[in-house]
Amino acid sequence: MVALRGRVWDSGVMQNGALSELFGRMADVMEILAEDRFRVNTYRKVARIIADTPVDIGELLESGRLAEVPGIGKSSLAKIEQFVHTGRIEAHEALLRRIPAGLLELLRIPSMGPKSVKAVYEALGVTGMADLKAALESGAVAELPGFGRKKTDQLLKGIAFLEKATGRIRLDQAAEAAQIVGAFLAEIGQVKAIVPAGSLRRRCETIGDVDILVTVDEADVPRDEGRRTMDERRGAAGMGTGRMPVLRAGETLATHKGRTPSAQEAVIEAFTAAPFVDEVLASGPTKGSARIRTVEALVQVDVRVVAAGSFGAACQYFTGSKAHNVALRELAVKAGLKLNEYGLFDGEKPVAAAEEADIYKALGLDYIDPRLREDRGEIEAARNHTLPAPVSLKDIRGDLHMHTTASDGEDAIEEMAQAARRLGYRFICITDHSQSSAIANGLSARRLARQVKAIRTLNEKSRDLTILAGVELDILADGRLDFDDAVLADLDYVTASIHSGMAGDREKLTTRMLKAMDSRYVNCISHPTGRLINERGAMDLDMEQVVRHAARTHTALEVNANPWRLDLKDTHCRMAVEAGAMLAIGTDAHSAAGLTLMAYGVDTAARGWATKKDLLNGMTVRQLQVFVNKKR
Missing domain, CATH: 3.20.20.140 (Metal-dependent hydrolases)
Known part of the structure; x- marks a missing residue:
C-alpha cells in the first residue's frame, strides 16, 4: 500500500499495460477496417513502446520526457495524455463505433486475428460469435481463402471453450479496473483510504465483480469539495458534469436539488459520473455499482463507503471468502461474540472494528493473509500459530x-x-x-x-x-x-x-x-x-x-x-x-x-x-x- 496525497491506494498494476492494449486494440480495429497500413503499424509500435517502458507512463508524461521517446509522435502523445487524464481515448471510441461490437469478441478465439475477422465479416456478414459459429458449422468459412477444414475445426473448439466460460474475468483484467477506479477516487478530497476487497484482494485467478472499499473523513474537507473537484476535472476534459444524483429514502429529484451531498454521497456521485463508466447499475448513499470499460472487457465495479470506525471489519467481511467468513463467525459464536461487517461485538459492546488484525487477535488467531482465506485449514493454523509466511x-x-x-x-x-x-x-x-x-x-x-x-x-x-x-x-x-x-x-x-x-x-x-x-x-x-x-x-x-x-x-x-x-x-x-x-x-x-x-x-x-x-x-x-x- 502506498500513500497518495494523504490517501491510501494499492498501486499494484501500472496503467502502461492498459494503455498498451488500448493502442493495440485500435490497430486491430483499423486492420479490420482496412485502414492505412502505416497508421496500423504506428499504433502497434506505440503499443510496444508503452509495454516495454519500465516506469509509469503518467510519470513520463508529467515530466515531459515522453515527448522525447522515439516513436511517440504528436498524435500519439495527445492520445496518451487524454488517457492519463480521463481514462479514455476518443479516437478509440470513434473506431469502436465503426464496427459491430461483436467483431472484437471474435478476437478472443485462438487463431482468429484481425485479418481473419475482416475476411468473415466482409465475405459472410459475420458480426458476432453466433454468426461465426453458424458459418463454421455450415462449411461456409472453410471455403474462404486462408481457412480450410483444419482451421475451422480449431475455431469451433475455441468457440466451444469460450461458451463454457464462467463469465468471470482474469485477475489482471480485474486489477486494471480496480486501478482505474482507485486512482480516480484517490483524487477526491474526503477519501482517506481505498482498499480492494473480494476475490481481487485474495488474488484469485478469476474475478466476478470488483469490490472497492473507501473510507472518508467528513470533518476534514467541506462536503461539496468532492463534487467541485470532479466537476472541474470533467470540465477540463471537455466533458459534461451531468450525473446521477444519490437520492435518500423518500427523496425526489425536486427535494434533492440544492441539498449539499454528504461526503459519502459525493464519493458515490463522483464514481457513477466518472468518464470510464459505461453503465450505472445502482447508486445509493454509501454504495455505487457500475460497469466500467477497460481495454478488454466491461467490468462491474462496486464501490462502498464505510465508516472509519468499522473499516477493518468491512475489509475482513467483504474480502471473504464466504467459507472463511462462515468458519470465522462460528468461532466467534463459540466465544459468545457476534461478528459482522460492522465489527466484533460482545453483546452491544464493540470488541474490535477499526483494524482488521484486531478482529483476528480478539478471536485468538494470528493475522491471516487475505490470499489464504479460503477455509483450507488457515483458521486452525492461525489458532495453533503454525501459519506459513506466504512468499512475497x-x-x-x-x-x-x-x-x-x-x-x-x-x-x-x-x-x-x-x-x-x-x-x-x-x-x-x-x-x-x-x-x-x-x-x-x-x-x-x-x-x-x-x-x-x-x-x-x-x-x-x-x-x-x-x-x-x-x-x-x-x-x-x-x-x-x-x-x-x-x-x-x-x-x-x-x-x-x-x-x-x-x-x-x-x-x-x-x-x-x-x-x-x-x-x-x-x-x-x-x-x-x-x-x-x-x-x-x-x-x-x-x-x-x-x-x-x-x-x-x-x-x-x-x-x-x-x-x-x-x-x-x-x-x-x-x-x-x-x-x-x-x-x-x-x-x-x-x-x-x-x-x-x-x-x-x-x-x-x-x-x-x-x-x-x-x-x-x-x-x-x-x-x-x-x-x-x-x-x-
Whole structure:
C-alpha cells in the first residue's frame, strides 16, 4: 500500500499495460477496417513502446520526457495524455463505433486475428460469435481463402471453450479496473483510504465483480469539495458534469436539488459520473455499482463507503471468502461474540472494528493473509500459530523463464538483464525455445551454443547480476526431449514444456511428463497443465502423480506468472508444497516489460501456502547451482 496525497491506494498494476492494449486494440480495429497500413503499424509500435517502458507512463508524461521517446509522435502523445487524464481515448471510441461490437469478441478465439475477422465479416456478414459459429458449422468459412477444414475445426473448439466460460474475468483484467477506479477516487478530497476487497484482494485467478472499499473523513474537507473537484476535472476534459444524483429514502429529484451531498454521497456521485463508466447499475448513499470499460472487457465495479470506525471489519467481511467468513463467525459464536461487517461485538459492546488484525487477535488467531482465506485449514493454523509466511515479492531473487529476440521475444539479452537489475534481481535465466518450436523461431543446437557463449561473455562483465544459460525444451509426443544430453550438459538450467499434442488421454500425457522428469538435465516443468484461463482448458494429467514424481526426481514445477496462465494453479501449488516438490516462478516474459508480471505468480504461489524456502527464486545463485547439480 502506498500513500497518495494523504490517501491510501494499492498501486499494484501500472496503467502502461492498459494503455498498451488500448493502442493495440485500435490497430486491430483499423486492420479490420482496412485502414492505412502505416497508421496500423504506428499504433502497434506505440503499443510496444508503452509495454516495454519500465516506469509509469503518467510519470513520463508529467515530466515531459515522453515527448522525447522515439516513436511517440504528436498524435500519439495527445492520445496518451487524454488517457492519463480521463481514462479514455476518443479516437478509440470513434473506431469502436465503426464496427459491430461483436467483431472484437471474435478476437478472443485462438487463431482468429484481425485479418481473419475482416475476411468473415466482409465475405459472410459475420458480426458476432453466433454468426461465426453458424458459418463454421455450415462449411461456409472453410471455403474462404486462408481457412480450410483444419482451421475451422480449431475455431469451433475455441468457440466451444469460450461458451463454457464462467463469465468471470482474469485477475489482471480485474486489477486494471480496480486501478482505474482507485486512482480516480484517490483524487477526491474526503477519501482517506481505498482498499480492494473480494476475490481481487485474495488474488484469485478469476474475478466476478470488483469490490472497492473507501473510507472518508467528513470533518476534514467541506462536503461539496468532492463534487467541485470532479466537476472541474470533467470540465477540463471537455466533458459534461451531468450525473446521477444519490437520492435518500423518500427523496425526489425536486427535494434533492440544492441539498449539499454528504461526503459519502459525493464519493458515490463522483464514481457513477466518472468518464470510464459505461453503465450505472445502482447508486445509493454509501454504495455505487457500475460497469466500467477497460481495454478488454466491461467490468462491474462496486464501490462502498464505510465508516472509519468499522473499516477493518468491512475489509475482513467483504474480502471473504464466504467459507472463511462462515468458519470465522462460528468461532466467534463459540466465544459468545457476534461478528459482522460492522465489527466484533460482545453483546452491544464493540470488541474490535477499526483494524482488521484486531478482529483476528480478539478471536485468538494470528493475522491471516487475505490470499489464504479460503477455509483450507488457515483458521486452525492461525489458532495453533503454525501459519506459513506466504512468499512475497521481496523474497524473489530472480526470474527463471524468459524469451529474447533469439526466439519469439521482443528484447535482447542485455535489455532483459537491465530490466532485471531495475527489479533488484540477482539472477535471471534465458530460456528461449528449442528447435521443434518452429512457430516460435526455436533455436537449433548450433544457435543455442552461440547464445550460451554470448551469455558467458556477458557474465564476465557483470558483477551485480548472473545470467544463466538455459532453454525452454520441448517435450515431444513420445516423451523424448528436443535436444540430446550432449547439448543440455552445457546449460545452467533447463525447463521443459509440452506445447503440442495436449489432447491425449490422462495416462499417456502423465507418462509423457514423468518421462521428461527422469532426465537428469531437466530441472523444471514449465506451465505444467498447459491451460489458458478462459481460453483453453488444462491437460488431463494425474497431478498427484506428477507432484510426487517431481519431488522424487528433484524437478521443480513452474508457477507461470503470466495472468493468462497462472499454471500451476493455487491448489496444485499446495499439493506440490505438501509433497515436498520445489516451485519455480517464471514470468515467461517475451519483453523486458513482461518481467513485471512476477507479482501474479507470487500471489498464486502464496495462495498455495508456498514460502520462500519452497521456491527456487528464493535461492542464491550458489544454492540454485547446488539444486541443479544434485540431479546431474
